[in-house]
Amino acid sequence: MDILNIYNPIKMHFGRGVINEAGNIAKKYADSVLIVTGKSSMQKSGTLDKLLKILKNAGIDSTVFDKITPNPTTDDIDAGADIAREKGVGLIIGLGGGSPLDSAKAIAVTAKGNIPVWNYLKTAAIEALPVITIVSTSGTGSEVNKYSVMTNPKTGEKPGFGYECMYPKEAIIDPEIMVSMPPHVTAATGFDIFVHTLEAFTGKMKNIFSSAYCMQAFCLLEDNFVRAYREPQDLDARSDMALASALAGLAIDMSGVGIMHALEHPMSGNYPNIAHGAGLAGLAIESMKYNLKACRRDFMLIAHHLGIKRMKRSEDEYAYSLIEKTEEMLASINLNIRLKDLGVEKDKLPKIAKEAFTTMGFAVQNNPVTVNEQDALMLLEASY
Amino acid sequence: MDILNIYNPIKMHFGRGVINEAGNIAKKYADSVLIVTGKSSMQKSGTLDKLLKILKNAGIDSTVFDKITPNPTTDDIDAGADIAREKGVGLIIGLGGGSPLDSAKAIAVTAKGNIPVWNYLKTAAIEALPVITIVSTSGTGSEVNKYSVMTNPKTGEKPGFGYECMYPKEAIIDPEIMVSMPPHVTAATGFDIFVHTLEAFTGKMKNIFSSAYCMQAFCLLEDNFVRAYREPQDLDARSDMALASALAGLAIDMSGVGIMHALEHPMSGNYPNIAHGAGLAGLAIESMKYNLKACRRDFMLIAHHLGIKRMKRSEDEYAYSLIEKTEEMLASINLNIRLKDLGVEKDKLPKIAKEAFTTMGFAVQNNPVTVNEQDALMLLEASY
Numbered sequence: 001m002d003i004l005n006i007y008n009p010i011k012m013h014f015g016r017g018v019i020n021e022a023g024n025i026a027k028k029y030a031d032s033v034l035i036v037t038g039k040s041s042m043q044k045s046g047t048l049d050k051l052l053k054i055l056k057n058a059g060i061d062s063t064v065f066d067k068i069t070p071n072p073t074t075d076d077i078d079a080g081a082d083i084a085r086e087k088g089v090g091l092i093i094g095l096g097g098g099s100p101l102d103s104a105k106a107i108a109v110t111a112k113g114n115i116p117v118w119n120y121l122k123t124a125a126i127e128a129l130p131v132i133t134i135v136s137t138s139g140t141g142s143e144v145n146k147y148s149v150m151t152n153p154k155t156g157e158k159p160g161f162g163y164e165c166m167y168p169k170e171a172i173i174d175p176e177i178m179v180s181m182p183p184h185v186t187a188a189t190g191f192d193i194f195v196h197t198l199e200a201f202t203g204k205m206k207n208i209f210s211s212a213y214c215m216q217a218f219c220l221l222e223d224n225f226v227r228a229y230r231e232p233q234d235l236d237a238r239s240d241m242a243l244a245s246a247l248a249g250l251a252i253d254m255s256g257v258g259i260m261h262a263l264e265h266p267m268s269g270n271y272p273n274i275a276h277g278a279g280l281a282g283l284a285i286e287s288m289k290y291n292l293k294a295c296r297r298d299f300m301l302i303a304h305h306l307g308i309k310r311m312k313r314s315e316d317e318y319a320y321s322l323i324e325k326t327e328e329m330l331a332s333i334n335l336n337i338r339l340k341d342l343g344v345e346k347d348k349l350p351k352i353a354k355e356a357f358t359t360m361g362f363a364v365q366n367n368p369v370t371v372n373e374q375d376a377l378m379l380l381e382a383s384y
Numbered sequence: 385m386d387i388l389n390i391y392n393p394i395k396m397h398f399g400r401g402v403i404n405e406a407g408n409i410a411k412k413y414a415d416s417v418l419i420v421t422g423k424s425s426m427q428k429s430g431t432l433d434k435l436l437k438i439l440k441n442a443g444i445d446s447t448v449f450d451k452i453t454p455n456p457t458t459d460d461i462d463a464g465a466d467i468a469r470e471k472g473v474g475l476i477i478g479l480g481g482g483s484p485l486d487s488a489k490a491i492a493v494t495a496k497g498n499i500p501v502w503n504y505l506k507t508a509a510i511e512a513l514p515v516i517t518i519v520s521t522s523g524t525g526s527e528v529n530k531y532s533v534m535t536n537p538k539t540g541e542k543p544g545f546g547y548e549c550m551y552p553k554e555a556i557i558d559p560e561i562m563v564s565m566p567p568h569v570t571a572a573t574g575f576d577i578f579v580h581t582l583e584a585f586t587g588k589m590k591n592i593f594s595s596a597y598c599m600q601a602f603c604l605l606e607d608n609f610v611r612a613y614r615e616p617q618d619l620d621a622r623s624d625m626a627l628a629s630a631l632a633g634l635a636i637d638m639s640g641v642g643i644m645h646a647l648e649h650p651m652s653g654n655y656p657n658i659a660h661g662a663g664l665a666g667l668a669i670e671s672m673k674y675n676l677k678a679c680r681r682d683f684m685l686i687a688h689h690l691g692i693k694r695m696k697r698s699e700d701e702y703a704y705s706l707i708e709k710t711e712e713m714l715a716s717i718n719l720n721i722r723l724k725d726l727g728v729e730k731d732k733l734p735k736i737a738k739e740a741f742t743t744m745g746f747a748v749q750n751n752p753v754t755v756n757e758q759d760a761l762m763l764l765e766a767s768y
Contacts, residue, residue: 003399008392015387208600208627216596243592 006209008253010144011170012246016235019134019174022051022093023058029130029169030090032061036080036104037095038068042136045180051095051134063087065107068096071272072103073153077117081110084129094133094168097189098140098276101133102148105166109148117150121161128165134172137181138228138241139189139277141196141249143171151269156351158269159359173246175238183229187333188277190225190241193217194329195280196248198288199258201302202295203366210255213247218305220244226332259356259371260287262363263380266355267344274342281335282342286382288323290375294368295319339384346384353377390593392637394528395554396630400619403518403558406435406477407442413514413553414474416445420464420488421479422452426520429564435479435518447471449491452480455656456487457537461501465494468513478517478552481573482524482660485517486532489550493532501534505545512549518556521565522612522625523573523661525580525633527555535653540735542653543743557630559622567613571717572661574609574625577601578713579664580632582672583642585686586679587750594639597631602689604628610716643740643755644671646747647764650739651728658726665719666726670766672707674759678752679703723768730768737761 013021026033033055035048042048048064055062065080084092084107092111094104108129110117135143142148147162181189200206201214220240228237264279292299299319304310308325310318330336340346353376357364364371371379397405410417417439419432426432432448439446449464468476468491476495478488492512494501519527526532531546565573584590585598604624612621648663676683683703688694690709694702714720724730737760741748748755755763 003397003402006396006398007394010391012390013387014390018387208604208631212596212600212631215599216592220592247592247596 004207006254008144008167008250010168012144012173013170014173014239014242014246016176016239017174018172019051019177020054022132022134022172023054023060025170025172026055026060026091026093026132027058031059032087032089033063033091033093034080034084034087034089034107035062035064035093035095036068036107037064037066037100039066041180042096045177047136047177047180048095063089068100068103069272070099070275071151071158071268072099073151074116074118075153077103077106077110077150080107081117084111090129092129092131094131095136097135097137098142101135101140101142102150104131104133105142105146105168106148106150109163109166118152121159125163125165131166131168132170132172133168134174134177135245136177137185137189138178138238138245139192141245141252143168143173144246144249145253147253149265151272156266156270157355157359158265160265171246173242175235175242178238178242179233179235181232183232186229186232187335188275188281190221190228190277191281191330191333191335192277193241193244193248194221194225195260195284196252196257197221198302199260200248200251200255202291202298202368203255203258204368205255205366207255210251213251215305217244217247217251218302220247222306225329229333256366257363258367259290259364259376259379260284262356262360262367263352263376265360266352267339269355270348270352271343278335278337278342281330282337282339283379283383284326284330285323286379288326290379291367291369292319292323339380344384349380349384350377353380388591390638392528392551392634394552396528396557397554398557398623398626398630400560400623401558402556403435403561404438406516406518406556407438407444409554409556410439410444410475410477410516411442415443416471416473417447417475417477418464418468418471418473418491419446419448419477419479420452420491421448421450421484423450425564426480429561431520431561431564432479447473452484452487453656454483454659455535455542455652456483457535458500458502459537461487461490461494461534464491465501468495474513476513476515478515479520481519481521482526485519485524485526486534488515488517489526489530489552490532490534493547493550502536505543509547509549515550515552516554516556517552518558518561519629520561521569521573522562522622522629523576525577525629525636527552527557528630528633529637531637533649535656540650540654541739541743542649544649555630557626559619559626562622562626563617563619565616567616570613570616571719572659572665574605574612574661575665575714575717575719576661577625577628577632578605578609579644579668580636580641581605582686583644584632584635584639586675586682586752587639587642588752589639589750591639594635597635599689601628601631601635602686604631606690609713613717640750641747642751643674643748643760643763644668646740646744646751647736647760649744650736651723653739654732654736655727662719662721662726665714666721666723667763667767668710668714669707670763672710674763675751675753676703676707723764728768733764733768734761737764
C-alpha cells in the first residue's frame with residue numbers, strides 16, 4: 001500500500017425539505033451572506049425566494065449575485081468576489097447546479113485575497129470565506145468536494161482548481177429542489193455522475209474508499225437514472241440520484257477524473273453553450289474503447305454492479321458489455337450524440353486536444369491508459 | 385428518504401512508515417503533547433520509543449501516560465486528564481489499540497472541563513483538546529470515529545459516549561506497527577471488524593454511505609482476515625485489515641452497532657479480562673440467529689460479498705449460510721467459544737442483560753429485531 005490520505009470535512013444533509021434548515025445552518029457561520037446563483041432556474045422554480053425567506057426568518061441579511069452562466073467565467077467570479085468584499089459578508093451560499101456551486105467556492109477564495117481568481121491556478125489559497133452549497137441538480141458532485149472549474153473568456157481555457165480551504169462547510173441536498181430539473185438537464189447531469197464513477201473507479205489514483213462509493217453509486221444509477229429522466233416528479237428516484245451524485249463527487253474528490261473530463265473541459269470552454277454532461281456523452285464511448293485494455297477487470301465489476309448478467313460471455317466480452325450498456329443508457333436518455341451534433345467545429349479539435357494537456361494535465365495523468373496529444377486528437381476525431 | 389446527516393472530518397493517513405509523519409502532523413496542533421498508551425505492548429514492540437524520537441526530532445515535548453488497561457476505567461481517564469491539565473499540553477496522542485485510543489479521546493474532553501469523565505454521559509461536551517490516533521491493532525475503529533468506551537470500576541457499567549468535538553483531528557494508520565500483534569489479538573480485533581460491519585449493515589440506522597463502507601470491508605475481510613491471523617508478518621494482509629478496520633469504524637460512526645455490542649459491553653465491563661472481540665465471538669452466532677428473520681436480504685448480500693456461492697440454495701438457506709460461514713471463520717481463528725469459556729458466571733447473566741439496556745440503550749434500539757430484557761437474557765443463556 002502506498003501512502004493514502006483520506007479527508008473530506010463537509011457536513012452533508014440529505015432529505016426532503018432539508019432546505020428549511022438553511023437558516024439554522026447559515027447562522028452558525030455569519031449573519032450576512034452572499035447567495036451565488038444563475039440567472040433564471042432558481043428564480044423560476046421559486047427556490048431562490050424560498051431560500052431568501054428562510055434566511056430572513058433566521059435573521060440573516062442576504063445579497064443575491066445572480067450573474068453566473070453555465071461554464072462560469074473568471075470575470076463573473078472576480079465580480080462576485082468584489083461584491084462579497086464590499087458587502088463584508090461572512091458566508092457564501094452557492095445555489096443551483098455545478099456552475100453556481102463552483103463559482104461560490106471560487107468567490108469564497110478570491111474574496112479573501114487581493115488577486116484575480118485566475119492567479120489561484122499558480123498561487124495556493126490558504127484561506128477562504130465559509131461556503132454552504134445548496135444543489136439543484138444531481139451530477140456535478142461540486143456540492144461535496146473542494147473543486148471549482150472556471151473558464152477564461154479570452155482564451156477558452158477551462159481549468160479546475162481546488163485547495164483544502166475550499167471545502168464547503170455544509171451541503172444541503174434536498175431532492176424536492178431537484179424535481180424542477182427538466183429531462184434534458186436530468187440526462188446531462190446524471191450522465192456526469194456516471195462518468196465521475198467510471199473515471200474515479202478506473203483511474204490511477206483509485207483507492208478502497210472511492211471504489212466503495214463508486215460501486216454504491218453504480219447500483220443507484222442502475223435503479224434510478226432512467227426513471228428520474230422519464231418521471232421527473234419521482235421523489236424516490238430524485239433522492240437516490242442525489243445520493244449517487246454525492247457519492248460520485250466524494251469519489252472524484254479523492255481519486256480524480258480521466259481523459260473524458262480532460263477533453264470535455266476545453267470543449268465546453270471553447271463552446272460555452274455545450275452542457276458538460278452532453279459533452280461527456282459525446283466523448284464517452286470512444287474513450288471507453290480506448291481505456292478498455294487497461295480496465296478489463298474494472299469494467300467487468302462495473303457491469304456486475306449495473307446488473308448485467310455474465311451468461312456465457314468471455315472476460316473480454318463481459319468487459320465490453322459495459323460499453324454496450326453505456327450506449328443503451330445514452331439512447332434511453334436521448335444523449336447518443338457525436339461532437340458535430342454539439343456544434344463543435346472540426347478545425348477546433350487540435351486546439352481542444354492541446355488544451356486538455358495545458359489545463360487538465362492532472363486528469364490526463366490519472367487516466368488508466370497513457371494518452372499523448374496525438375491520441376487525444378484521434379479520440380476527438382473518432383467521436384466527431 | 386428521511387433526513388440523513390453525514391459527517392466525519394478526520395484526516396486519515398494510511399501506509400507503511402506513515403508513523404514517520406507523526407512529528408509534522410503533531411506540530412500543526414501543539415509543541416507539547418500527552419501520549420496515552422497501555423502498560424506494555426507499545427513499549428515491547430519499540431513503537432513508543434520510535435514515536436518519542438520522531439516527536440523529539442520535530443521539536444515536540446512529550447509526556448507519556450501509560451496507565452491504560454484493557455477496558456479502561458474512569459479513574460484512569462480522570463487521572464490522565466489531570467496530567468494533561470497540569471502539563472498544559474496542547475494535543476493528546478492515543479497510541480495502541482481501542483483502549484488507549486478511546487481513553488485519549490475521553491482525556492481530551494475531560495482535560496478541557498472541570499468535571500469527571502463519567503459526567504459526560506449526561507453533560508454534552510462542546511470542546512476538547514485536539515487528538516491524534518496512532519492505532520496498533522485492526523478492529524476497534526476508534527482511530528476514525530468520535531466514540532469512547534469507558535468502564536466504571538465501582539459498578540462494572542461500560543457505556544460508550546461520543547460528541548462532535550471528540551473526532552480525532554488526524555489518524556495515523558501504519559500497518560508496520562500492526563505486525564507485532566500476536567495471533568490471538570489479530571483474531572479478537574479482526575472479529576470486532578466483522579461485527580462492526582455486520583451490525584452497521586443491518587441496523588435500523590443503516591444508510592447508503594455506511595453500507596458502501598461495509599460491503600468493501602466484507603470483501604477485505606474475506607481476503608485477509610485468516611491470512612493476517614496465520615501469517616502475522618504479511619504486510620499486505622495487515623494493510624488491508626487496517627483499511628477494513630477504518631471502513632468499519634466509519635460505518636459504526638454513522639450507523640451504530642446492535643445487540644452484540646449492547647451485550648458485550650456489560651460483559652467485559654463486569655469481567656475486564658475479557659477482550660472485547662472475544663466477547664463478541666461468544667455472542668455472535670446466537671445473535672445472528674435471533675436477527676435472521678429481519679435480515680434475510682442483508683445476510684444474502686453479505687454472503688455474496690464474502691464470496692459464498694448461492695448454488696441451488698433457497699433465499700432462507702443462502703441467508704443462513706452467513707451464520708455457517710461465521711462459525712467457520714471463528715473456528716479458523718480459534719474463537720469458537722461460549723460465554724462460560726470466557727469465565728462469565730451464569731448468575732451474572734441477568735445483571736449483564738439489564739445493563740445492556742441501561743448503558744447501551746442506543747445499540748439495543750438500533751438492532752434490526754426488537755429486543756427486551758428477557759430476550760437479552762435468553763440470548764446470553766443460549767450463548768453460555
